[in-house]
Amino acid sequence: MSQSPSPPDSPSASPDSPSASPMHAFLLCAGFGTRMRPVTAETPKSLVTVAGRPLLDHLLDELTAWSALTEIHVAVNHEDAPAFREWAAGHRADLETQGIGLHLHDDGVEAPDDQLGCVGDLRFLLDAVGLPADGALVSGGDSLYRFPLAPLLNAYDGTTNRVLALHEPDPERRAQSSVLQLDGPTVTAVHDDPTGTASTRICPSWLLLSAEGLGAIVPYLDDGGPPDTLGAFLDRLARTHSVQAHRLPQTGHLRLHCNTPDDLEHARKLLRKGPRHVLGPAPVRASLPEPAS
Structure with a gap:
């Protein structure tokens, strides 16, 4: 059973906040982490520690390098x-x-059976704060990325819809994510069943959406679109709007998705043995669109 949403828990606005082209980040952390139990019995999934810090702390490190960011809504x-x-x-x-x-x-x-779903929670945030005129980042809180996000964030101008396209050669892991069908950098479809495409490119819950893309959330849900998967929304968006993909190099373990206890142990093990980032800024910048001639 759920109760009425509480008002935002927010500080007063800072007088020194940037005023030109402000950007927002919407972080979807309202899941109950049922597949992560018993780890999440006492700790929300996004606050579970990896490399000694909550998952959300690692994401905050990346977001604070975004020069245009003025608001984070969770x-x-x-x-x-x-x-x-x-x-x-x-x-x-x-x-x-x-x-x-x-x-x-x-x-x-208050209970998993009443969840709004990630798309439903995005609508909830948009209803609470309004539609950002310059677009926004939409991200889950249960993944750790092993490359700097700042080159992608600081290049974003809010006029397009952009997603990550990460190489995942393992079919079992691919089946746990939305899989992109691509024509060059253009997303033509998004499959929740990887047998629907030969693509090995997965799309994590990390999206840069224009105001127009964010505005498609309400009609998608009103038309009966599933509220619990961003992949289904992205598939609809790719068929009606332009969605472009950042195709990162085929480096292993660029994204550590912590959705089960085994995922969590896998992430902790990798970061005990290896570096936080396995790609530097240069190959990330190389995934940016070519400038118009």
């Missing part, structure tokens, strides 16, 4: 809201000195 469920408030309290002062507001939004959901 959707959380009602049960986990106290843990997220405690987490946010440890970050707000530092973020405010960088001109970034951190806002928690309790969606009021």
